[in-house]
């Protein structure tokens with residue numbers, strides 16, 4: 177399960193997850209912040225068809241205005257548009273909105289009811305958990321690794337982020353529970369840990385693993401400087417914010 181990436185972190189995550197992965201899903205924000213939008217799009221096309229769109233994908237593809245983005249994000253949208261070939265723009269514009277079912281899990285970008293709504297709190301997660309027909313749903317948009325479970329009218333916040341000295345934590349799926357989980361963001365984590373974040377669902381063992389792996393952040397930042405991308409976008413990679 178991937179949410180927003182750039183080539184440097186994507187390559188590293190692929191190396192980490194390849195041996196365990198039979199398929200891969202991405203739930204939005206393919207492009208919009210990083211220095212390699214074309215290469216990332218092509219790589220994603222080559223490994224999965226299970227991709228849904230995020231708000232920046234829509235803005236870059238021209239199917240949503242970026243007027244309500246902050247000026248920094250709007251600059252990145254304009255720069256990204258100039259990097260993509262007509263074929264990639266067509267592919268991006270055709271990405272479906274969530275919810276999308278893929279191999280037994282549901283992919284959404286924001287909330288079930290609204291792909292552009294942020295889900296930070298149990299109250300925001302509840303309606304989607306009640307509506308979901310599957311055990312496992314994955315969302316993105318907040319770039320915060322974590323999630324929620326629902327069982328017999330109780331909703332719980334799950335502490336799923338690996339600690340700084342650990343590379344992964346595991347969630348055991350309990351019978352009768354439903355889960356709404358955020359694998360975090362590979363390319364721009366915002367939960368205070370700058371390492372790339374993703375999740376691996378292991379249905380054979382009823383486990384979801386939440387991973388954090390380091391990557392060469394300075395190398396990505398120098399590519400962003402070369403591309404004249406806005407300074408705040410470059411600096412936030414160091415902070416994971």
Ligand SMILES: [Fe+2]
Nearest residue numbers: 205230231317
């Ligand atoms: Fe988003």
